[in-house]
Amino acid sequence: MKKSLLWLPAFVLAAFSAFAQPRLAYELRFEQPYTHYVDVQLTISDLAEAETELHLPVWTPGSYLIREFARNVDSFTASADGELLPSEKTSKSSWLIKHGGKKQLQINYRVYAFELSVRTSFVDVAHAYLNGTTVFMYHKMAMNQAHEVRFIPHSQWKKISTTLPQPGKDPWLRMAVNYDQLVDCPVEMGNHDTFEFKAAGIRHNVAMFGAGKYNEKQLIKDYTKIIETAVAVFGELPLQEYLFIVHHSAQGGGGLEHTTSTTLQTRSSVYEKESSYKGFLGLVAHEYFHLWNVKRLRPVTLGPFDYSKENYTHNLWFSEGFTSYYDNLLTRRAGLMEQDKYLEVLRSGIESIHSNPGDAIQSLAESSWDAWIKYYLRNENSSNVTVTYYRKGAMLGLVFDLAILQASNGAYGLDSLMKKMYQQYYLGLKRGFTDEELLRSCREFMGSEADFIFEKYVYGTTKIDFNRYLAYAGLTLEDVRDGKTAYLGLGTRNSSNRLMVSSIRSNSAAEKAALNVNDLILSVDGQEITDLDKWLVTKKPGERFIFIVYRDGNQLTLEGKLDEFPAARYGWSPGGSRNPVQQKIYDQIVGKN
Secondary structure: OHHHHHHHHHHHHHHHHHOOOOEEEEEEEOOOHHHOEEEEEEEEEOOOOOEEEEEOOOOEOOEOOOOOHHHHEEEEEEEEOOEEOOEEEEEOOEEEEEOOOOOOEEEEEEEEOEOOOOOOOEEOOOEEEEOHHHOOOEOHHHOOOOEEEEEEOOOOOOEEEOOOOOOOOOOOEEEEOOHHHHHOOOEEEEOOEEEEEEEOOEEEEEEEEOOOOOOHHHHHHHHHHHHHHHHHHHOOOOOOEEEEEEEEOOOOOEEEEOOOEEEEEEOHHHHOOHHHHHHHHHHHHHHHHOOOEOOOEOEOOOOOOOOOOOOOOOOHHHHHHHHHHHHHHHHHHOOOOOHHHHHHHHHHHHHHHHOOHHHHOOOHHHHHHHHHOOOOOOOOOHHHHOOOOOHHHHHHHHHHHHHHHHHOOOOOOHHHHHHHHHHHHHHHHOOOEOHHHHHHHHHHHHOOHHHHHHHHHHOOOOOOOHHHHHHHHOOOEEEOOOOOOEEOOEEEEEEOOEEEEEEEOOOOHHHHOOOOOOOEEEEEOOEOOOOHHHHHOOOOOOOEEEEEEEEOOEEEEEEEEOEEOOOOOEEEOOOOOOOHHHHHHHHHHOOOO
């Protein structure tokens, strides 16, 4: 009996060892940043296999497109005990090392990083910005293990900004609890500006690269307003620290959400004009709201992630679209947008949906599902056959808000649905929601109206009857077209000091006249044209036109007849007085003066 008891722990230990998970430690070097390379050394320990396969993600969460990050990897080698080992690629983003049972491997590879966007990585002499999915290879059996990272910065870089946990006093040594956290914490290194502040009781850090003149006190004040307004929706801030990485560059803007941080891209001149600054604050609000909506309150398929392929959902209209609704709503609630400006945001948003021919072709659910092949891979015909789950989803958020407020006689709106789902699925069940669970949650707040909205407006292509819902707040949109505005249905771009056709609206005068995208316009009605809009305002619907274009080496003469603008141009109806419930709903939706 004693012998068997003594034998049992050894057996258990042997069994445990057979299923032990590998440990991964990375070292990233930037010795020649002017080459735009990151040199990665990966040490894998505690292996219990004869062959080891490593993988690099093909996409990054929050940006739904296969980006093939492995195309930037080269010089892959593997060794053990100082000797090179045979390795081969088994797929576009997988590497197999045959080592015959070695316990520890050293992997070296280089990553070319020269694309400064919120979803990629960039290295030059000024700084390095890293998105983990572009750099860190993973071992499938070790995804839930802790991952260690040591950064060896270029000698002139003094700062690092990231929410990767710091296990000790060395800021260049970081430890992620698992692979998901490792790649969900972007890293900024260099000599960027930094400042911090407290909002909602939590420390918030800001890393500013390439910034122009900005007022730090004003930024802190406005960031705080947005943060505390967002926290009020969900009732809690589920983290201890948050980081804003802000890149200022010439190519424009955008953002990408992470669980404890965000990366924002904007122009350095953004702080110089109130209009551009307020637009930037809307971006801040959008990405911060993602801290809850999509990073925690999420479709069940969006986490844990499969980094090797597309992760499909029908609900980006909810995750991205409702966040787009809230980015303007939060800035309005925070006092950073005037009432008339907010009403204009709603009006123009609705108008853009009703003027988009793709609204009758693609549903919001289809738009979400096909984001991988349609949203990020647009062509000249995209606006004719697709909708954006961002903008239409945002306006559907308005519909949800109004419908819930109506069902509750103005007592509560969309905030309550968002908070209830956050508590139920993220805090309670600790998982995402399914399509059916999303519908069921909406039924709890608006009854059978939820079934109608989902059937007609989410999974169907029925034109949204916005006035039906706006009436709950005593609002009405009216078509203000006068029938005198001529419409061609043609978009252009400049090419060699001439206009080239860049897009054609389906069923428009331009399409009926057989104009093509990439036609070079030589003349219109016998005259050279450098501004098509100026020519168009002199015309009336029904007038004929003659285009001479250059196409594929041939000169063509194309004739047609101008249309009237085919979609509504909206303005707010003056309306009458609101009853008490309408006024209550109006104040919830638009806010008080």
